[in-house]
Amino acid sequence: MTKHLFDQALELQAAGSDRPDTWLGTTSPAYWNMVGPFGGSTAATALQAVMQHPALLGEPIALTVNYASATAEGPFSITATPVRTNRSTQHWVLSLNQPNAKGEDVAVMTATAMTALRRETWQVNDMPMPDVPAPKDVERARLAGAMEWLNRYDMRFVRGGIPRKWDGADKLSPDSLTQLWVRDDVPRPLDFASITAMADVFYPRVWLRRPLHVPAGTVSMTVYFHASAAQLQQAGTGYVLAQARGQAFRHGFFDQSAQLWDESGTLLVTSHQLVYFKE
Amino acid sequence: MTKHLFDQALELQAAGSDRPDTWLGTTSPAYWNMVGPFGGSTAATALQAVMQHPALLGEPIALTVNYASATAEGPFSITATPVRTNRSTQHWVLSLNQPNAKGEDVAVMTATAMTALRRETWQVNDMPMPDVPAPKDVERARLAGAMEWLNRYDMRFVRGGIPRKWDGADKLSPDSLTQLWVRDDVPRPLDFASITAMADVFYPRVWLRRPLHVPAGTVSMTVYFHASAAQLQQAGTGYVLAQARGQAFRHGFFDQSAQLWDESGTLLVTSHQLVYFKE
Structure with missing residues (x-):
């Protein structure tokens, strides 16, 4: 059986015993965006380096990635160092590197x-899943022909789909809210890596708020994992409801706040990102 | 004239020409919390190391701090390394270190x-300031006698103040929303460091949602700076409206999403954090 394309994209080899924190990978053409890989898959690959480190304690609870430049097509290294291990928590510092034009090894993330x-504690969900139609009742977006990574996802926009007319200079949308059902295509059971990638599945909010096709790209993303491995496993190959909304657009950057629920309404992750935009 | 206590807390000395990215500081008793300094002042100190680095390009747009342990009373070092400088953006990696019990230098943040x-671009605010009474019409919270750092702020809770009765096992609040006016006491003109500290000014959401006085502490915080230095300067010594709301409480952690506006309604920063809680 062929490995799922997402698992192929996540493949990392240990760099060797003299560099125990370093892993080697290669960018995946299947998850290609415009000038580099889909940022969500790069973030997932970074998390993967933590997940397969022999010193790992527990499960992911927080991840912040900063995109210093587009990842170039080809090989890269990820160094994931456990700088502090407490009784029940562990702190990691990561760097994804590639050679630059001069052949120097530089950080691209x-x-x-x-x-x-x-551990089990008192719990409550203060961000209930919005009341939306079931995935089967929402039409799948036709995104073929656009960027390659879009073919790896089944996306069904409930609200705030990609604008059909780029007439934003004259016509603002009332808000920057998008809600969509999303899952891997081919379906793949949810895990920490795939939900990390899905946290970056949204097209730039600035295109929705002011429908102009300006250059835009994520510069920093944070994911807080509220779901345990068991809860992700329980969500299985079901759809995820992904919601994102911008808060401020100014000085060439905007932020977005996002929530992802499984079909049963469990809030799996919350996420935030800062995005560069032009004009 | 005596320096403002916040500026005293931010004081960093260059470690020397052999460690050009490293700065030396000392914890401030004036910003003491329970078992370490107020996390907001520690985050501000980290940002300060970036701000006074000779290689600095531009102004802060994003900061993520991870608290690996409480900072102990006494000296610390901060290393702020500009790992990647692009044409208009710069990426920094930071570590705040102290000696552990064995005398080894370890990361505490x-x-x-x-x-x-x-640069000037199209702009819009998708998170308008809520309609609240003016600072002068809201009573100042009496927090004297509690932790020392609380004496450094004038806090006026519009909504979601600290519970008066710790009867949460029986009685949940309907939500975890807090809104307060806050400014430095003694008043001090806003800047990137002080707004960073204010992004961490909220008491733990879990205390509001379920009024039980359980141990809780921030483990990770991200701040996105939407305001320029000029906009912060314009806000001057005015009050900041700070709003925070939890999204999920589960497995010993909760998150919070926060917004801070100046009195004129400009959204200065958005912030998110993940907080540990017990039981």
């Missing part, structure tokens, strides 16, 4: 992660 | 920051 032993 | 040259 910096990141920090935190893992922890989850 | 890891962080990443991003700075950028701001």
Whole structure:
């Protein structure tokens, strides 16, 4: 059986015993965006380096990735160092590197992660899943022919789909809210890596708020993992309801706040990102 | 004239020419919390190391700090390394270190920051300031006698103040929303460091949602700076409206999403954090 394309994209080889924190990978053409890989798959690959580190304590609870430049097609290294291990939490510092034009090894992504032993506590969900139609009742978006990574996802926009007319200079949308059902295509059971990628599945909010096709790209993303491995496993190959909304657009950057629920309404992750835009 | 206590807390000395990215500081008793300094002042100190680095490009746009342990009373070092400088953006990796019981230098905080040259672009605020009474019409909270750092702020809770009765096992609040006016006491003109500290000014959401006085502490915080230095300067010594709301409480952690506006309604920063809680 062929490995799922997402699992192929996540493949990392240990760099060797003299560099125990370093892993080697290659960019995946299947998850190609415009000038580099889909940022969500790069973030997932960074998390993967933590997940397969022999010193790992617990499960991911927080991840922040900063995109310093587009990742170039080809090989890269990820160094994931557990800089502090407490009784029930662990702190990671990461760097994804590639050679630059001069052949120097430079960071194309910096990141920090935190893992922890989850335990049962009192719980409450203060961000209930919005009332939306079921995935089967929402038409799948036709995104073929656009960027390659879009073919890896089944996306069904409930609200705030990609504008059909780029007439934003004259006509603002009333808000920057998008809600969509999303899952891997081919379906793949949810895990920490795939939900990380899905946290970056939204097209730039600035295109929705002011429908102009301006250059835009994520510069920093944070994911807080509220779901345990068991809860992700329980969500299985079901759809995820992904919601994002911008808060401020100014000085060439905007932010977005996002929530992802499984079909049963469990809030799996919350996420935030800062995005560069032009004009 | 005596320096403002916040500026005293931010004081950093260059470690020397053999460690050009490292700065030395000392914890401030004036900003003491329970078992370490107020996390907001520690985050501000980390940002300060970036701000006074001779290689700095532009102004802060994003900061993520991860609290690996409580900072102990006494000296610390901060290393702020500009790992990647682009044409208009710069990526920083930071570590705040102290000696542990064995005398080894260990990270008590890891962080990443991003700075950028701001430029004028199209702008819109998708998170308008809520309609609340003016600071002068809201009673100042009496917090004297509690933790020392609380004496450094004038806080006026519009909604969601600290519970008076710790009867949460029986009685949940309907939500975890807090809104307060806040400014430095003694008043001090706003800047990137002080607004960073204010982004961490909220008491734990879990205390509001379920009024039980359980142990809780921030483990990771991200701040996105939407305001320019000029906009912060314009806000001057005015009050800041700070709003925070939890999204999920589960497995010993909760998150919070926060917004801070100046009195004129300009959204200065948005912020998110993940907080540990017990039981």
